[in-house]
Amino acid sequence: MNQLQINHDGNEALILSATQHLEALYRQHASPCLALQIARNYRLLLTQDEHPLKKQYWRALSQRWLLSYQCHRGRQSRWVIQEIF
Structure with a gap:
């Protein structure tokens, strides 16, 4: 296995580990x-x-x-509008 492949696999493992942690927090x-x-993070994996x-x-x-992000943002926007009126 060449150095580039080792680095790629290491980067992928690191990004996946961080993403799994973020999903647990979510x-x-x-x-x-x-x-x-x-x-x-998943988009970064896609590009690599x-x-x-x-x-x-x-x-x-x-x-x-x-x-999921867009749904959250939409809900928050509605809450803000409801609070104003």
Whole structure:
């Protein structure tokens, strides 16, 4: 295994570990900030991987978490509007 492959695998493992930790935090206290960071982490994995099936998997996870972020933001906007009126 060459050095580039070792670095890529190490980076992927590090990003996945951090993302799993963020997902655990999200389950404890859901927030748009966490959802957005998780989506960004999966997007980063998508841009670094060349395997088509893995890219498809990272894209699906990124989109799912981005949707979660957007749902949070939409709910917060409605709450702010309700508080104003």
